[in-house]
Amino acid sequence: MKSFWLSIGLFIALIMQGKAQVLIGQITDEEGRAIEGATIYIRETMQGTVADENGNFRIHLAAGDYSLEISALGYEKQLIEWEITEKEASLSVRLKPIRYMLKEVRVIGKGEDPAYYIMRNAIARAPYHRRKVKEYFSEVYSRGNFRIDNLPRILKWGKTGREVFDTIKGKTLLMESVMDIKFQSPNRYKRNILAFNTTIPEEIGPEKALNVVTSSIYDPDILGILSPLSPGAFSSYKFRLEDSYREGERMINKIEVQSKIKNNRLWNGWIYIADEEWCVVGFDFSYNVKGFSAQMQVGFNEIAAAIFLPTSYNIAIGMDMMGLEGEAKYFSSVKYKELQIDTIQLTLATEDTSIRKRAVSKKEQKIRHKIQELSEKEDLTNRQAYELARLSQRLQEWPLSDSVSPYQIPLRRLKDSVTVDTMVTKRDSLYWQKIRTVPLLEEEIKSYEGRDSLRKFMEKVFGPPDTVPNKADMIFSKIMLGDTFALDNRKRVGLEVGGLWEIFPQYNVVDGLWIGQNVQLHIYMNKGKKISFGPSLYYGTARKTLLWKMNANWLYAPMSRGQWELDFGEMSEDYGHAGEGALFENSIS
Template identity: 25%
Template structure:
């Protein structure tokens, strides 16, 4: 350990010394257009070192270099590159550059009505070769400087004063900078070592990998379709803007035009290197939920073999709930060390069969007879049609996948942070920063440094501390909740009881008070003890239960017991707050409850991300309850409360007598085709890559005084599928039945997730929309299916104003099949993401194809479930 520390210290010392030695010499200057306008974030590439930097937002650059002669390339999108030779001796050599607009020359191609735009043959070749570029390198190493800078432009008027007091205004930018070494290994492994980080505290763990890993050679970039996707022609039109010369390369400029504008497509310009069919540079924009993303990238030939990005710029701006903001993200990549894939170290000549039909036919006939091995085809150097190239690359990928022993892992990213990464001061950053700070960023750092100074003085006792000791118990904590630290590894949490006040016709107004004591032990084990009390003012009854959970590794054991109220359907089809409102305001008491005195034991084991199992046992005395109040806020003469025992088609009245039951069960869930990514050596599941299949068996054993006896099974499959671009299918299908039922209570029937309230669950396939809660509960076999499909474009979403605001449209169809449900079905249409928060649905119900009922339902925007990981 001592040797390791000494090595790190010596490395850091050498880095600092070299930084201080070189900061006194190098190059500096400004980059302007021919008419004198500053060119922000222009690229300065040191060709003989394969390193470089960019100018700042004012077109100014300052880059330290040791003594020597340098071959500099100055680049800016839309302008001719300038190559200049500079000798650095002492001090900074001043280099002021004027860039002329690119001289765009139209090729000798006839473009007229009835003729295909030449952009299409260029894009066909570039798309055909995209997979080639993805596989071209076995790996690379590089150094990355990354800077994220965010600024609040405007805010709601009623918050501006308070935000200004906190220093949140448009004149100050929050900045994060980092310097990293990155390593890529084909096909999917990225490693990053963060050497240093400087931040104002807003984003200490910024990493460039999330941006640099994405590639426009992939079918998707973020949430949008890449112009180089195999399906690009279905989503884009392309327009040839001309060809320009960049050093010794011919580069064609293509306008990218979405066939229909929306959140999922790019618009802008893409430049393609002729013959190589690789990206030269791009300027593309897209949007998501009304937030705009503008991407600039400049590529350079590394070792004259492969074009790789050396400069990334991401500009993000938008308005969210009255807060207008901008965020600029800049990354420069230098010192590439590449390792070529020897299988693909060849210059391919691609023939577009739509243009050169005769030659393509001849080549396909020749190559068909040869049928060489896949790698031999790639290395042959022969001319290939786009069709042949696609087939060969598909075969090559299949061979590569067979060599990959971790087929479930889609990509791997490992980030390590040097122990001294946060210790570099402003002097160090001034020496190594390749891009000078803007005035907003300077002010942000000044503010950060002043806060750090105050904190240091407080720590040293030079200023009066504003808080003495720990805050103790406050009376309003009983209503609003709070958490108290009891020791290094234990704490006590008071749950907010104010939000637990509800109403039902059995208890009247009722409230819940809950505590949670947590104790953490060694080896990632912890114990939680949760006592809970509940009081109903109309039933005049105090209830309580206690749950103790011990978690060890991926397993947990919970013991629970007491006397408490539960809904007849244990899946909780109606939330207490919703029931309170419908009962008090609409005189509709949908919730049906009973009481049980019980003790239960539950064991859960997360075997892996793919498999988990649960085992349960419970002995309960189950007690029926009746309404105790007819209180309501708005008395409606034509309505009255329904009994607490619901109506059921099979049973009629569902009243039951006090009885005991001993219940056991086992549940097994699996995601057999789950895909993963590995981040920092921890495997994490990727959403929507496998259906979840749950198989359950439970029974009631007539033990001691227990009277109930049955055996029951069920199976359920749930999945969310991305269909095409921005289309998403959610479904939940399930079935089950009883194998035997010597004695069964209505409590043990198979109940379904109905809904009669105007409010719909956030999970779009969790419940029906109009189904009565207990009408079709059954002791026989059943099947149900809930489906929901969100369209990319339907009616409203065809209009630009709706798509720009993130509005989505969906249709859904639900079905319940039991012996008595008469093929109950629902069909509906929904408008989602209204004001980015809400959803409205219209739905109709049918039995045996005959219209039954209709309704309107309101809910929270469905995408928020995934964003906040709701269950």
């Protein structure tokens, strides 16, 4: 049962001084409709929060004067000066739709959409924006809730299965957490979980606290999906300049992002980029595969001069596949406590290297000169944009090997360490009431009220939850689901075996039941490259024949998903491409 709840928890994660006063408010449009996902940013405290589905928010602040930035994608930003004096102050804000001015945008005389000019500059400077923040220290409040409307029939078998389903059907379950995050450029995150609370019947540990805030739009991928600002994005995405508008002295471009091919690792939606600075000021992306959908809105604010960082996250997830139906919502509010800018990054395009206090080689001088030369061009080509991104990254991570491919920036793995405060699960209701930036919804309040009775029911049915996975469970999991076994001490060669789960992978009316196995040998190389090859061999009980395939795959460009693949053999395939989910459900049925 533990694996079941852990799977559900991962599902919602795919796709969380002075005398304190309370500022509560609601954000609506001109017609009074709530604006879900609107961002409220307090300049003095560098704190952001997000409005819930009813447009509501709440922030605890010390008495004093504050400047509030109220914004939402598609609406004009409002700046409100507000004095906090009473114990509880209320604020109601109505946002106006943005008045766009696309006709004033310069059109490039190439017969292409102006979005490509903007995106070339944004892609070229993505490494610069990723690295110009040297360090920051932030406090993050996250909350995710989900509801299960249906389960696969196999999980509803028998009296116990029906009782469990009837107990959880339509009920809201949630997790919420508070964590401190210490970021150090380029890719190191240290998370300290300060508080964690959940109404899931079997405990998911605090280390599972939702951590989407450790992703960046300037990284090659966002939550495992290719970023539109990654090197090689033009081969996977097409762009269209939908609108432009002024926000103070800046021109903001709203660009539609569309995937060129049907791929489950590509986004669709909109990205907002500031002219001339070529930095992201917000995005609204969606992700859809058969039976699964996710939408992620991220609000940015100017934390320091020309430094835009995420201050709010709003994510909605829906699932309807293999009999599992449900939906989830997640949001996160970020408060920046410390911020350190890398002054070296702010002088990338100059020849002045005195601040490095070291001898500069002729090769580095040549790279700096090339960066300056490309930066001064008004209209970059796709090739020049990729080249500028590569050179900027190389200079920032100097020295790098000369073996770096012209269009491949080395893939840096995220270094994420987690510690848990001793008081993490002992915070009282007063603490949570103070720390929450969005009030609990009615169904979330009911979820907390019914938590104890739901857990008692689950313990009665399945017994007390396991606190530590035992060795027998781990061995059983490997036998059932398979595993990859290292064949050398350096773990550069691995053998992947499918496990019992893959012995009977599917059933169809043509072949009958498949009985067999697949094996893959993986050779792991530098910079994320990998070579894999191995056979799949099955026996079809209806056709009474062997089904076999030999596969060879070379992942030579991890950043742009560049790979070479060769398959040969004799296998059956669904002509309608129904997908693995449908084949599995058909086999169970």
